[in-house]
Amino acid sequence: MTSTPAATGWTATGLRWRDGLPRLTASAGARVLEREVTAGTRIGWTVLGPRRCVGVRTAHRHHPCPLAAELEPSGKAGQCPSCQDADQGLALARDQILDDGRTYRLYLAWFGPGLAKVGLTAEQRGTARLVEQAALAWTFVARGSLPGIRRAELTVAQSGLARERFTSRAKVGGWWRLPAPDERAAAVHELRARVLRVLAGHGVELFPADPVTDQVALFGLTAGPPAAYREITALGPGATLGGTLHAPIGRHLFVTPDQADAPPLLLDTRLLIGWSLRPTPLASCTGLAEQLRARPVEQAALF
Template identity: 35%
Template structure:
């Protein structure tokens, strides 16, 4: 009998990328590791539920959705997230950070102190520095201050992140760009009194992600389909993305597209799911 697997996403425990599977097993994703799986033929993608609970309707979801949730489960999941501003009474301390993804691509964000740098790894931040620490609402007000005064966004599209990974400037240059913005941020008036400011200390993830010598991307998987195959060797892993050396070139797989599908071992070395070539106009974004 064919064993089926259901992906629970790419995780960054202790700064090491692993694919988690329903049931608790994990697969390491070190560079050079062979990734090869097939989507069960005749199957359909189903909602992964919310907050650890399965979808009561077992609803179908589109192949291009990175959330893999139906509308109701997506609403429930977001209702309990910090990003939705619904947890004003959260007693945990938070950090404000600046994250660098490429030249001219810096964002501001917040994360719970207890999570350490996990949020930055999950986003694929190449370099980052803490800005301050304090209560949630003070951290949120500081985030809004930077967005308004310095026009620093709180989101960087993944298409932009992927486009620059193969040609990043040296560590010194990316740290210098981040340091300049950090200095400007600390000089702003209007910081909440309850937020303790942090000195600039850059942390670089380029080596952790495997970006040194990374070849340019030829294509990005746009969705998985029933009966489709993905096979390739891991060149780099950043955020939810795997850069794979496949038969058709370097292909990026957003592992969030794997959730909700029943997967099995691949019986051939190929990439047969839809892939958009980098540069296409108007395009949107253990088993092994």
């Protein structure tokens, strides 16, 4: 990003993964800037308001909100109702698009024990959706047209083998309970075998031997998350955030503040969407709504 994005109207639009790298994005009108935010990146931001709708991103360009609509300061939705209605990605998620002519893939994503998700992604997007969702392990199961893959997705969800959605809180909670890599792979392999039996004769092209991809090391979670950290729950005008980034986990960022003995902070970058961010050298962490999170205590079995 430029050195003074707020002064020129740059507004944070989120964190996206492209070419295997996480990039914080910002826009000014139809122009889009990106900054890599890999492990070790130094940040220093002051949040400036008001918070405004970021418009709609298509495959070819960014379309600013024609109303420059003001948003509620809290929350993770970065679009006004009109821009949400024009967003093809949201329309697809809401089953408002029956077929767009593209080829889709059905995937299984694993976020921890008991947290198996089934979903679909356009084949042209490659593996970006699995990284953005912070899937700890995943595999592709089938490919086909949107109607066929959507029916397969519903069939798997209705079988009870995997769910269509998990909250961000549930995914983050899964970081505390990671089994060994071979156990993670075995869980996904077993799940895929059961899903393939459910989808036999379903009319889509199945992948009976697709590999399992493990992303725990990519997200810096080999040893799990910090034993204790403070989760940022809201931002507001004048808030400041500074420190050193850990490896991004999907759209989440762990930040180690510069203050001595300060615990790491966890930021869902969707909270940034719609705010202007002014670069602030050596920024402390102030004006943030936070909640303490700590590793759950294992309860000893009674019998």
